[in-house]
Amino acid sequence: MILNDEEKSMLAGEQGHVAKQAIEHQIQVGRFFGAEDFVPVTQAHIMADTESLGEAGVKWLENLADAGEKGVRIPTITDPRGTDFTKADKLGQTEWMLSLERRAINAFRRLGVSMTDTCINYQTIVAATRGEHVAFGDTGVVIYTNSIGGAKSNFEGGPSALAAGLTGRTPRYGYHLERHRQATLRIQLDWTPRELSDWGALGAIIGRLSGNYWQVPVVDGFDRFPVSDEIKHFGAAMASFGSTALFHLVGITPEAHSLGDVGGDKLPIAHRIGEGEIRDLKKSYAADKHIDIVVFSAPQLSLYELRDLAGLCHGRHFKRPLMVTTSPQVKPDSDRFGYTETIEGAGGTVLTGMCFYQSYAREMSEANGWRRLATNSAKLVNILGGYGYVPMLASMKDCVDAAESGELK
Amino acid sequence: MTPLKARHAMGQKVTGRALVASDGFSARYDLDRINGVFSRSTHKLAGESYVDKILILDTAKGGVATAWMLHEMKARNMAPMAIVLNTVNTILAQGAAMAGMTMLAGFDVDVTKAVENESMVELDPETGSLRVLG
Known part of the structure; x- marks a missing residue:
């Protein structure tokens, strides 16, 4: 790859061990895809739930943070975490999961990362504009940003998105190139x-x-x-x-x-x-009329989705758990407008800063006996099959009805 | 058999037993990473152990988590030895780079048909070659 003076300086270690490690990773990926050079990026978004990182990934992050060097160079934000600390008991999560989350959050903060904990940053933080080169993680964020915003990003996994934050650039390949679009x-x-x-x-x-x-x-x-x-x-x-x-x-x-x-x-x-x-x-997912849990997640709900959901929950009494995830940016407005109170008054739970499948889904299933799951998210249905769930796809209204009756129409 | 040539390659030279299927791959969607087996019931390798195997599959699927998960699996010695794909996505390549895992992708033939399941194969990223040893 052709490197400019700043990139050569990073590679030589003149800007610290962390920047050197980051650009070495990026060069390896860039060479794999035949990238000719780097392109500057304006924002990075990191997917880094601790179920994915595990102890090894958290330790890796801590080692970067322990170097005590300059952290990220551009606005760098995070995808949902693996828990809502205030409601972890309702999810059946255990202390080791929460401890790992705390360690990861601490390391990210020391690296200068802003813990936005959202997969709908294009609705809640700053949407990328047409032609803007960014390094976003979470596939839903990338596809929306590329397609609706006309901005340019590849799927950047956590290590690569963090590397982009630390170097302020990403290898120019894939959807950064017009010919692939x-x-x-x-x-x-x-x-x-x-x-x-x-x-x-x-x-x-x-x-x-x-x-x-x-x-x-x-x-x-x-x-x-x-x-x-x-x-x-x-x-x-x-x-x-x-x-x-x-x-x-x-x-x-x-x-x-x-x-x-x-x-x-x-x-x-x-x-x-x-x-x-x-x-x-x-219909291909309609395996069982009985359900154990209803989940609205993947992606996190917008304020308007919460408004609609609250309207459907008004005056209900749920027999089954109904879990909703939203972002830390939307939750305060949901509280102010009374949506949270209405959903929780019916027996639902509004979770903040997490997403259901990124939160130790297998362990939650085993701890709570949640197997047959109704949702209006096709993405969630696709993911949870591998975690041992029987996921079923239905409208928001039918899912709310199922939470009340225990049966999906 | 003439060695197959990959357009994309990284990692160290490795030799191992192939686990082959014409199906996709995502560590989050398809695996029970605790027990080291394919867990998605509809996957063609459901129930099969992937640990220390050279996985030969059609294409990368799903989301971004695999970029972390290959590293996490390797740290517990519960990872594939290498991954070979007809079509790679950015996440699998980034994950292999993070984990120090050998990866080959992009062939002129369908690699899942060219290599028989359980055959011994050698991957040489320096030349981008996949050789079937028997």
Whole structure:
């Protein structure tokens, strides 16, 4: 890779051991993908729940922090943590999990990282703008930022996102390059989803059809402009099912005013998707009418989703646990507007700064007997199968009904 | 058999037993990392141990957690020896770099069809080659 003077200085260790270690990691990744040089980035976002890090990852972070050197050079924020410390007992989490979380948080703070603990930073912190190069973790954040914002990021895993924060740059490969942002798969939509779980199901179908990280679907045929929460579920599911990092919606997303802008006019229509395909995807997860728990998470809920959920929870009495996750930025407004009180008054729990699947999901299942899980998140359904759950996908209203009756329609 | 050539490679030269399937890979989505087995019931390797195997799969799937998890698994000696993919994503490559794990990706043939399950294979990242030993 071609390095400028500052990058050579970092590599030589002149800017400290931490910067040297970070840029060495980045050069190894950059060479693997044939990057010619680095590109400066303006923000980094780190996924680093301690279930993923384990003791080894936390110790690695502590070693970086112990060096006592200059920390991150650009605004660097975090994805959800593995717990809400105030409600860990309700989740069946144990002290060793909380201790590991505290150690990771302490290390990140010493490195200058801002603990925002959110996977919806594009709704709550600072959204990246068109053409801005960033280093974001969390696949849902990246796909939204690339597709809706027109900014440029690869999926940056925790170590690489932290490295970008520490060096202020990332190797120029993948979606930082215009040539990778053209469409590779053309999809025609015959039915526009109506509610969030349908948007997630549509994203899941397109993710499966895309198949790998380098495919860029372009979708035409929407009968209206989707809102942020709809695209949030659509993108998060697509990224989860397909490892997809960028999509274009004709006439909606900024790089695709027309099909031809992203090369879609040169592609045959590979698939048509209608209401039937979306219903079939949801039915494929309908394994059992009895449920043990309802979860709204993945991504964390926006203020508007909490508003809708509170409306559905009003006056109810839940038989089953109903867990909701949101960001530390949204929670105070949810409290002020009475949404939290309404949800919790019905027997639900509003958790802050965490996401359900990033919080020792297997151990929570075993501790609480949670196996059959209802959610309106297609992303969550996709992830939790590997953790021993039987996840089922339904609308927000049907999930709330299930929390009250114990059965999913 | 002529060695297969990968377009992307990193890590040390290794020799080991192949665990092969035409399926995807995500450490978070697919594995019981405590017991070292594939746990997603719909995965073609469900129930199989991946520890110290050379995993040969189609494509990287899912989210960003694998970038940490390969490092964590290796620290407990519960990791694959190496990972070989037809199509890699950025996360698997970043995770392999963090963990010091050998990785090859991008072939002119479908590597999951070219290599038989349980065969002995040698990976040489310096030349980007995968050789079937028997």
